[in-house]
Amino acid sequence: MPLEEPSPYEILGVPPTASAREILLAVGPAMRAGRYTRVEVQEAAALLRNPDKRLELDLQQPLPPEPVDRAAGLLAPALADPLLVVERPQPPPAASFLALHRAELAADFAEPAPSGTAPEPPVPARFAADLSVLPQIEVPE
Template sequence: MPLHEPSPYEVLGIPLTAGVREINAAVGRATKAGRYTRQQVQEAAALLRAPDRRLEADLQQPLPPEPVDQAAELLAPALAEPLLTIERPAQPPAAALLALHRAELAADFADPAPAGVDPEPPVPARYAADLSVLPQIEVPE
């Protein structure tokens, strides 16, 4: 599976500046080469023959990636050193380590005891709900 969708120019094997005669000649060569299906070759040729569709495709199609022959030489300085170095601190001596048991930690994480018998504080009488807080309702006769 190719990494990118082949452009019509790649399908026909022609340069970006190819004219209609070059497109027509390339159709036969591309069909005989067999790299692409007949339908792909015909669609590529039809697209490149129509000037408005060709311009639209040229604007939307990114250029294929350029091959890099000297990739190993270009990357050699970066690959000379390890990409990621992890410096780990030295482990402390065993005598400096502290062992905690679960029973010792239980008191630290226990829920606090309730302060009083009634968990909710009493509401002062002046804030208690009575009939004065209700809206006036007219009762029909």
């Protein structure tokens, strides 16, 4: 059993450019061939004789691919240039990754220094707090 049903053109054995006369002449040989039932042949002929339904059928059929004889000539300029080559630097040896990782791990789990032992760094004068940045507040008496 075919997966898709045949087109009316296949049933009658006529090309898509067939005239109404060619369609009528193809009905008899299609019935004698016996590949399709009488009902299928008659429905195919009726569909192809109706201009509106035939146009609808023709619009639904995919177009065959156009032959491309000059494909190699068209692609030759693009294929002549080498593809983009990106040079990547060599990665460092794996041992350096492990040492870096272990050093970071040790720093992450080290005990913090006790507070108050290291003095805080001085704040630059331009960032010091003064009254110029605060809004005026009236204090009720």
